[in-house]
Amino acid sequence: MALLDKFAAAAAIRDQLQAGGHDPTQVVIERIISPTEGIVDGRHTILAGTNNYLGLTFDPACVEAAQKAVQQQGTGTTGSRMANGSFASHTALEQELADFFGTTYGMVFSTGYAANLGTLTALLKPGDAVLLDADAHASLYDGCQMSGADIFRFRHNDVGSLEKRLQRLAERAQDCLIITEGLYSVLGDCAPLVEIVRLKKQYGAMLLVDEAHSLGVYGDRGCGVAQAQGVMDQVDFFVGTFSKSLGAMGGFCVSPHAELELIRYVSRPFIFTASSSPSIIASTHEALRQLKTRPELREALWRNARRLYEGFKSHGFEVGPEVSPVIAVCLGQKEVALPFWNRLLEKGVYTNLMIPPASPDRHSYIRCSVSAAHTEQQVEQIIEAFVGANSVRE
Ligand SMILES: Cc1ncc(COP(=O)(O)O)c(C=O)c1O
Numbered sequence: 001m002a003l004l005d006k007f008a009a010a011a012a013i014r015d016q017l018q019a020g021g022h023d024p025t026q027v028v029i030e031r032i033i034s035p036t037e038g039i040v041d042g043r044h045t046i047l048a049g050t051n052n053y054l055g056l057t058f059d060p061a062c063v064e065a066a067q068k069a070v071q072q073q074g075t076g077t078t079g080s081r082m083a084n085g086s087f088a089s090h091t092a093l094e095q096e097l098a099d100f101f102g103t104t105y106g107m108v109f110s111t112g113y114a115a116n117l118g119t120l121t122a123l124l125k126p127g128d129a130v131l132l133d134a135d136a137h138a139s140l141y142d143g144c145q146m147s148g149a150d151i152f153r154f155r156h157n158d159v160g161s162l163e164k165r166l167q168r169l170a171e172r173a174q175d176c177l178i179i180t181e182g183l184y185s186v187l188g189d190c191a192p193l194v195e196i197v198r199l200k201k202q203y204g205a206m207l208l209v210d211e212a213h214s215l216g217v218y219g220d221r222g223c224g225v226a227q228a229q230g231v232m233d234q235v236d237f238f239v240g241t242f243s244k245s246l247g248a249m250g251g252f253c254v255s256p257h258a259e260l261e262l263i264r265y266v267s268r269p270f271i272f273t274a275s276s277s278p279s280i281i282a283s284t285h286e287a288l289r290q291l292k293t294r295p296e297l298r299e300a301l302w303r304n305a306r307r308l309y310e311g312f313k314s315h316g317f318e319v320g321p322e323v324s325p326v327i328a329v330c331l332g333q334k335e336v337a338l339p340f341w342n343r344l345l346e347k348g349v350y351t352n353l354m355i356p357p358a359s360p361d362r363h364s365y366i367r368c369s370v371s372a373a374h375t376e377q378q379v380e381q382i383i384e385a386f387v388g389a390n391s392v393r394e
Contacts, residue, residue: 055373112241115251
């Protein structure tokens with residue numbers, strides 16, 4: 001019995017969340033209608049928290065590519081690539097991703113989480129030093145921790161704090177890895193990569209950038225924040241996911257370093273799990289093609305992001321300092337944020353609730369992710385729902 005006692009804490013969290021109405025961790029979309037609409041609790045609901053940045057989940061060409069792959073290659077690979085072999089489509093996608101990032105080597109993993117675990121556990125070993133942004137995603141932290149490396153966290157997006165850590169590392173700095181994201185997924189702010197690259201070069205360190213939320217969103221070709229800031233050729237490892245702008249599931253790492261190919265031989269999260277199904281690889285491949293050839297998707301995304309951001313600001317909501325497709329409205333205490341999130345859902349708008357300890361600065365936020373597929377009318381409805389939810393509070 002004692003083994004199960006530890007769940008008392010989880011039960012207390014669940015009870016607290018459910019006392020507010022819906023449990024934000026257990027929302028069921030009874031029917032998905034489009035990239036931006038679903039049925040929740042029998043109610044037509046606008047999806048404003050799904051990371052579907054380019055709205056490609058229902059794109060006819062992506063759907064057709066997935067269907068064709070199922071028919072021609074079956075529903076799954078039934079094993080890991082090391083033991084059971086790769087399908088030609090896995091290796092083709094790896095090459096395509098490397099080319100897209102203007103680099104040489106590419107590896108595909110079964111999820112974005114596995115890409116970070118798989119890359120970092122192979123890249124780092126006990127005794128290595130890693131400098132990790134304080135707000136970095138759990139998968140980056142978990143990968144560092146599993147590797148046994150010494151983790152030093154620097155203040156979020158704070159170049160001064162990073163430099164202090166580098167100075168303190170003394171000669172270890174030249175063997176260390178700096179880890180940052182491109183666009184941060186909670187507050188929607190971007191890493192100061194130009195400054196981080198300057199430090200990386202000055203101290204002889206290496207740099208890994210996770211572009212999970214910025215792929216397809218930033219840069220003139222949609223590669224991410226490093227491209228937007230003109231420092232792509234200074235990044236040693238890019239990681240990312242297929243589960244956001246590419247509308248599927250899976251992850252990748254690309255790099256100019258030939259050693260990336262050797263990660264295949266030593267990375268447990270790559271070796272000991274089944275490879276992505278042919279349909280996933282096929283729709284990802286097609287989504288990447290869409291991302292490259294349809295800049296209008298990115299334009300629509302940014303138009304919607306600007307409108308939502310300005311709309312929130314004009315109604316006095318506290319939003320981050322820069323417009324981005326991730327817009328977090330700060331509501332302070334979780335006792336305010338939880339009922340606010342429930343009211344939004346009752347008004348037919350699904351968003352993400354971020355409360356401590358999972359949110360930065362001990363504040364609570366309602367996070368929206370904008371999609372190119374949101375219509376102007378849906379963006380206005382999201383703003384109206386926020387205003388309505390706020391008027392109950394006042
Ligand atoms: C920055 C970052 N990296 C990695 C991941 C993991 O990606 P996936 O959900 O595709 O496994 C996420 C997911 O939210 C993320 O935000």
